[in-house]
Amino acid sequence: MLKIDNITKSFSVGTETRRALDGVSLNVKKGDFITIIGANGAGKSTLFNAIAGSFITDSGTISLDGRDITLMSEYKRAHSIGRLFQDPMRGSAPGMTIEENLALAAGSGKWLSRVSKRDRELFREKVSMLGMGLEDRFDQSVGGLSGGQRQALTLIMATINPPKLLLLDEHTAALDPGAAEKILRVTDSIIREHNLTCLMITHNMQSALELGNRTIMMDKGKIVMDVSGDERAALTVNDLLLRFREISGKALDNDRMLLI
């Protein structure tokens, strides 16, 4: 499905050049739900940026569904790749109404087409799945919604045309625990419903092991651990921390790492 072959990306900070991705290769099968962990600066979001096309990698190739997308621009990749960020404000246009946001995301029809009654029914059906009452506020502007509501809306927008690949970049980390829990539940059910292929960055060790079928750990721009199947099923949060110390030679002392 997604085939990443030895990609690298360096950024220059002042006179120094830092290798943010250092020869990453990853083979994702259709229907895989992979959780990604690692300390800050390990290269997790950079990997997502590379996959989504926010920048073009320095070397290596990326292909999606057999198609080479290495040099394809971001907006074109967005046809097949849906993405959610940690910042709930990034995924929707605040000055536009819920319906207008959904209409753009659904993106059906020609340039001069308008929202039809059938579109509206589809939007209503999708949004009511959230159980937040947003379906009755279609004419309100998105800027007035809470962070949790906006992230929920973004989730619907990103999956209204089920993408080939869904990238979740700590999409619940900025929300309060209740909202985070809810969004995570809805995410899981959408992924199951459409059998989406998904990569999810998380700082929550527990959900890293509970959700999905495979877990990878990144450090210094490399994938340093890749577990699935029985091996993964036997892992505990404590094992993960030990593995990390073993691999990187230092304790996972990031205070954003949630142990529970």
Place this chain on the structure above:
Amino acid sequence: MGLDQILALLQTALELGLISSLTVLALFLSYSMLNVCDLSTDGCFTLGAVVGAAVAISGHPYLSIPAAMLAGVASGFITAILQTKMGVNSLLAGIIVNTGLYSVNIAIMGGSSILNMNKADTVFTAVKSALARINMSEQYKLVVAAAAVVIIAVLLGLFLKTRLGLAIRATGDNPDMVRSSSINPVFTTIIGLCVANSFTALSGCLLAQAQKSVNIDIGGGMVTIALASLLIGNVFLGKKKMPLRIAGMVLGAFVFRLVYTIALRFNMPAFMLKLVSSVIVVAAISIPYIKQQLPLIKRRLESRKREGNANA
């Protein structure tokens, strides 16, 4: 001042307000929707005036309208390409195009800086003779301007509801979201600026034909005048739904002209127009900002006072 005079005053304000409201609608699209401050507006306004005049003088009054609008599209296209594809800062792109247009405009006028349309047929003279039959020939400017504004405003309202229109609105609001909707914000910026500049050029074309002459300075300061009208319009209807916001732009242009016309009656010299528009723009943008800062400023002053008291 008699009722006749007041009515005549209102009519003048309405005519000029309606004609300039087309430029306000252009800025509504570029400034409010795309979040691009298009400083090529002055030059593009003149371009529309000059192209429209040249085509009318050559004997094609009706063709002058689409010709002026097309010229505006071309100008907007260049401004857009400079800022999206050639790495020129968006403000600078507008200024550069504006400067370049000065030469282009004089070239179109055949090297002179004034064109006279006294003997030429224009859209206005055509409508005037048509209206003479029903004894309304005094209102011909109003009729032409109102028709143009209604057509453009309705088309703009419909356009902003389409997928392309929504994408243009989102481009100014959150370009990330546009990209993730598989739409290229470069494309929406180009289309938006082309459409906006066609309105600006139409506005210039109509003003030139209404006053039967065009000089190279006709568009001078239009961007500030239109921005002032836009901000006035926002005060009235800025928070409403789209059709009302568009109506607000026209209302803003009218109110601006009305205030200006009244000020003229009270012997304000005509050359003050541009200073007045500058002050309005500054006030409309700064007052909300300063209001927001006011609580903090107050607290700082109070704390300084307390410190002073403590030291005393």
